[in-house]
Amino acid sequence: MASLSLSSKPSPTTSSLSTPNSRDLILRFQNPNSISFRSSLVSPSSIELNRTGCCALNAGRVRSRICASSTQVMDQSPSETSSGVPTIVEVDLGNRSYPIYIGSGILGQPELLQRHVHGKRVLVVTNNTVAPLYLDKVVDALTKGNPNVSVESVILPDGEKYKNMDVLMKVFDKAIESRLDRRCTFVALGGGVIGDMCGYAAASYLRGVNFIQIPTTVMAQVDSSVGGKTGINHRLGKNLIGAFYQPQCVLIDTDTLNTLPDRELASGLAEVIKYGLIRDAKFFEWQENNMQALMARDPDALAYAIKRSCENKAEVVSLDEKESGLRATLNLGHTFGHAIETGFGYGQWLHGEAVAAGMVMAVDMSYRLGWIDDSIVKRVRDILQRAKLPTAPPDTMTVEMFKAVMAVDKKVADGLLRLILLKGPLGSCVFTGDYDRKALDETLRAFSKS
Amino acid sequence: MASLSLSSKPSPTTSSLSTPNSRDLILRFQNPNSISFRSSLVSPSSIELNRTGCCALNAGRVRSRICASSTQVMDQSPSETSSGVPTIVEVDLGNRSYPIYIGSGILGQPELLQRHVHGKRVLVVTNNTVAPLYLDKVVDALTKGNPNVSVESVILPDGEKYKNMDVLMKVFDKAIESRLDRRCTFVALGGGVIGDMCGYAAASYLRGVNFIQIPTTVMAQVDSSVGGKTGINHRLGKNLIGAFYQPQCVLIDTDTLNTLPDRELASGLAEVIKYGLIRDAKFFEWQENNMQALMARDPDALAYAIKRSCENKAEVVSLDEKESGLRATLNLGHTFGHAIETGFGYGQWLHGEAVAAGMVMAVDMSYRLGWIDDSIVKRVRDILQRAKLPTAPPDTMTVEMFKAVMAVDKKVADGLLRLILLKGPLGSCVFTGDYDRKALDETLRAFSKS
Structure with missing residues (x-):
């Protein structure tokens, strides 16, 4: 079998995991002929996989500079993660890098949002479930002390079955009818469907405008709002049409989970569990010990799960x-x-x-x-x-x-x-x-x- | 008025224009306060314009490395430009750079095309006017001596009024029904409408696959196939939905112009004239002296006009x-x-x-x-x-x-x-x-x- 292992140097103790600079990678070739490298170690994104595309990973122990603002993660007790000051997880993508802000009540801190708004025109894309709950709050956060900004909104029907081209066109219609120009900013307010659609609309409108993610579900907060995968479904398959397009920032107000239905909460936890399984055994064990708290919506437990998931994703x-x-x-x-x-x-x-x-x-x-x-x-x-x-x-x-x-x-x-x-x-x-x-x-x- | 001039050093004679290395730029600030620079001289793309967005240009005299493969342009007589060997104009965009091949009969040179095809599956996007003329020829060029490649095609209705989302969906339908994966290549065979639509489809299919431009009109050969602007129209405005997405190469077989209607030929010349007006007075003068030959479809005159236009665009x-x-x-x-x-x-x-x-x-x-x-x-x-x-x-x-x-x-x-x-x-x-x-x-x- 042709495969490549990326793993950290064997650590004498697990406490070494919390050192952000321990980026020593061991490359183990089982069949070097079948894998071609185009670049150096520090850019594993350029690894080309062979036809069978095999790449063995045990990356849960690889730490990188991306989490510079939230070190000592595994040693930190959950109760320390939900103070009034937002936790910041950086997604490191060169000139397309951006912060993920995580905290309770941060939609009430307009300066966080406003520092990432480009231009004077904003289009909030949301759905008919989320709009009655949070649209006014977001418009306030965008405009408070900032009278030059004008905000439009488009409210889509809620649900995965509306993640298609016909509904996406409503976003373009609204943007064009509102005469939004290239200096505008789109804001995705909602779950994964809204984030994916708003992101793809931003990628395509006038060949690309800025956008911001404000995820309001666990699913979107731990996974879909981070990383720039945007798109819509085709009747023959999910997410087959879209773009890699990164937001200006992701703003996660954990208070928005207070209104989330139980079924949606559980759905998001599936992705949390996924991170444990693929790369973060310690996190999985933490989940095993804290599932009751997560299901009971313990704010500290949720905040920690979101943060650790974002770190893995970033x-x-x-x-x-x-x-x-x-x-x-x-x-x-x-x-x-x-x-x-x-x-x-x-x-x-x-x-x-x-x-x-x-x-x-x-x-x-x-x-x-x-x-x-x-x-x-x-x-x-x-x-x-x-x-x-x-x-x-x-x-x-x-x-x-x-x-x-x-x-x-x-x-x-x-x-x-x-x-x-x-x-x-x-x-x-x-x-x-x-x-x-x-x-x-x-x-x-x-x-x-x- | 706030403005910025980019111009070459005053040249003692016009013959100095043909030196590719004469990249000395003089920056003249009329109101330096209104323009901010983020980068160095060699990257003027990072100039930020002020609110009035004024940027005075006289760039016809700026030469850069992009034309390294076709130097001495202005001193070259038109008759030298249409030999069997294709002229190559490079579009220099870092790791997204690509060549423009220009020549007579180059669709009969399969190796040119095949070297830019990634994967084993190709989707040719064309229209019902061009398909009967050139689809077989392109399929031959893709598959000759290359039995592992399979080619699908989708034939769209011809015309600007079909450059919309409904018709674009036919490209996605065909790609998905053919089970094309991320390693496929889309090929745009036709004029500007086909190039724009195929390019946007390639940018969006599975969040981005490779594509190649084979423009068959003067309009597409001198302008729209080069530079990565892709997209579709909205009922309220042209090209409002799209992406900047660069092709793997542009292959211009000037023989395809033999079947171009007169009205289409003239339409393309509008863009040729544009290059003269905005940045290339010598080229404009050449056009004034050679318009009769262009309208009579003199192959050497057309080849030179295409090449010089591509150089300007690149x-x-x-x-x-x-x-x-x-x-x-x-x-x-x-x-x-x-x-x-x-x-x-x-x-x-x-x-x-x-x-x-x-x-x-x-x-x-x-x-x-x-x-x-x-x-x-x-x-x-x-x-x-x-x-x-x-x-x-x-x-x-x-x-x-x-x-x-x-x-x-x-x-x-x-x-x-x-x-x-x-x-x-x-x-x-x-x-x-x-x-x-x-x-x-x-x-x-x-x-x-x-």
């Missing part, structure tokens, strides 16, 4: 913005999950629900391949059940439905489907097309009708 | 890819022209026809402002008439129609419409919002109904 995105390898690992369970969302009907299940079932399938397949032991299988099922998330796809899914959607997955390369699978101890995964097809078939048959 | 794009200033000058006449295209109905006039009328209006306004003398006004009208291009908008255009469309022009900044106007000797222009509104009103009234 680190991966900084290393591989355009998903040449490493970043794909953030999609654990998503290939199966997207098939569920597309096959079952957009919006029938929430994204995190589909990802949860998808992660169980990916873990099942990893176990069938002999790559993980059964204790991990059990721990994954247990934590998802405690988060009240599904651990199997809907009854109506068939093997053929899975195969049809998975064939157009963005991780297919030259006809070969690459998957993120767990391998080795907790917190380790691979992104590979080099697996026994039989194991995939067995997993699909075990979880769906023939 | 130079401007290399200096200011995302149109922070300089690049806007390529839009001389386009603000008026877009108003004609949108107001009169997409496709009623060809793009170059609308630009021709728009240039006459921009020149008229420049003269009213006292910025040019009447000999330039006369020369512009004369050359456009010789190219059988319109020198006034359609009778049905009203002042209000112009104003409505111009209000959503991409060059509006903070409510102020910036225009490209001629100023000084032939080959000099400004991009500015600092002009007497009365002159604009007078021009609109002189050329359209109240």
Whole structure:
């Protein structure tokens, strides 16, 4: 098998994890002929994967400068993370770097938002669920002490099934009718669907205007608002049309979670659990110990989970913005999950629900391949059940439905489907097309009708 | 008035123009307070314009490294430009640089095309006029001696009125139904509409795949295929939705012009004339001396006009890819022209026809402002008439129609419409919002109904 391992030097103690400068990487070539490098170690984003696209990762122990403003993470007790001053996680992307602000009540601090607004015209893109709750608050934050700024808004219908081109055109219509020029700023106020659509609209309007993410769901706060993946669905597959386009900042007011339905809360936790599984065993263990607090919406626990998730996401995105390898690992369970969302009907299940079932399938397949032991299988099922998330796809899914959607997955390369699978101890995964097809078939048959 | 001049050192003789290394720039600040620099001289793309956005340019004499492969341009006789070996003009954009190949019969040289195809799957995007003429030839060029490559094609209806989101979706449908993955390559085969749409589809499909431009009209060969501006129209304005997205290469087979209708040929010449007016007086003079040969489709004359236009375009794009200033000058006449295209109905006039009328209006306004003398006004009208291009908008255009469309022009900044106007000797222009509104009103009234 051709593969490449990125891992930190063996640490004498786990406390060394909290040193931001410990960026020593060990590159282990199992088959150097099949991997070509174009650049130096400090830019692993330029790793080119071979046809089977295998890249073994155990990056949970790689620390980088991106978290300079929030060091000592693992040693920090959760209660220290939710003071009035926002925590800042930096996404390091050269001249497209930006901060993620995380804190309670920070929508009441206009200066945070206003420092990232370019020009005098703002378009807030939101939906009919979020608008009654937070639109006025955001308009206040944009305009308070700032009379030169004028704010327009466009309110879209709420739900994954509206993440399409017809609804996106409403954003363009509003922007053009309002005569917004290139110096305007779009603001995404809502969950992942709003963030993805507003971001893609910003990427495309007049060939690109600035935008800001204000995520109001756990799903958007821990995952979709960070990293610049924007886009819409096609009837044949999720997120097939879009752009890599980074925001000016991400502003996470954890108070917005007070109005989040339980089902949406759980959906977001699926992505939190994902970070633990693919790269951060300590975080997974913390989640096992704190799932009750998370489900009870303990503010400190939620704030810590959001922050640690953003740090993981920022680190991966900084290393591989355009998903040449490493970043794909953030999609654990998503290939199966997207098939569920597309096959079952957009919006029938929430994204995190589909990802949860998808992660169980990916873990099942990893176990069938002999790559993980059964204790991990059990721990994954247990934590998802405690988060009240599904651990199997809907009854109506068939093997053929899975195969049809998975064939157009963005991780297919030259006809070969690459998957993120767990391998080795907790917190380790691979992104590979080099697996026994039989194991995939067995997993699909075990979880769906023939 | 706040303005900045970029010009070469005064040259003792014009022959010094052909030295690619003469990049000595003189920066002349008329009001240094109103212009901020963020970077060094070699990166004028980072010039920030002030609110009135004024930037005086006389860049026809600025030479840069981009033309390293085609030096001695002005001293070269046209007959030397159309040998069997393609001329190569480089567009210098760092790691997004690419070559423009120009030559007769180069679609019959498969290796040129194939060296820029990534992956094994290609989607040719073309229209129902061009497909019967050149699709087979392009498929042959893609597959000859290259049996591993498979080619799909999607044939769109021909015309500016189809440059919209509904038609663009047909490209995505075809790509997804064909299960094209991120390693595929899109190929734009046709004129400016096809190039713009295929480029935007490539920018958005799976968040970005590679693409190649094979322009088959003078308009596309001298202008739209070079520089990475892609997009579609909105019912309220041209090119309002799109992306800056660069191709892997541009392949210009001048033989494709043999099948171009006369009206399309003339339309493309409008952009050729534009380069002369904004930055290349020598080229304008050459056009005055060679318009008869161009209209008679003399291959050497056309090849030289295409090459010199590409050099001008490549130079401007290399200096200011995302149109922070300089690049806007390529839009001389386009603000008026877009108003004609949108107001009169997409496709009623060809793009170059609308630009021709728009240039006459921009020149008229420049003269009213006292910025040019009447000999330039006369020369512009004369050359456009010789190219059988319109020198006034359609009778049905009203002042209000112009104003409505111009209000959503991409060059509006903070409510102020910036225009490209001629100023000084032939080959000099400004991009500015600092002009007497009365002159604009007078021009609109002189050329359209109240």
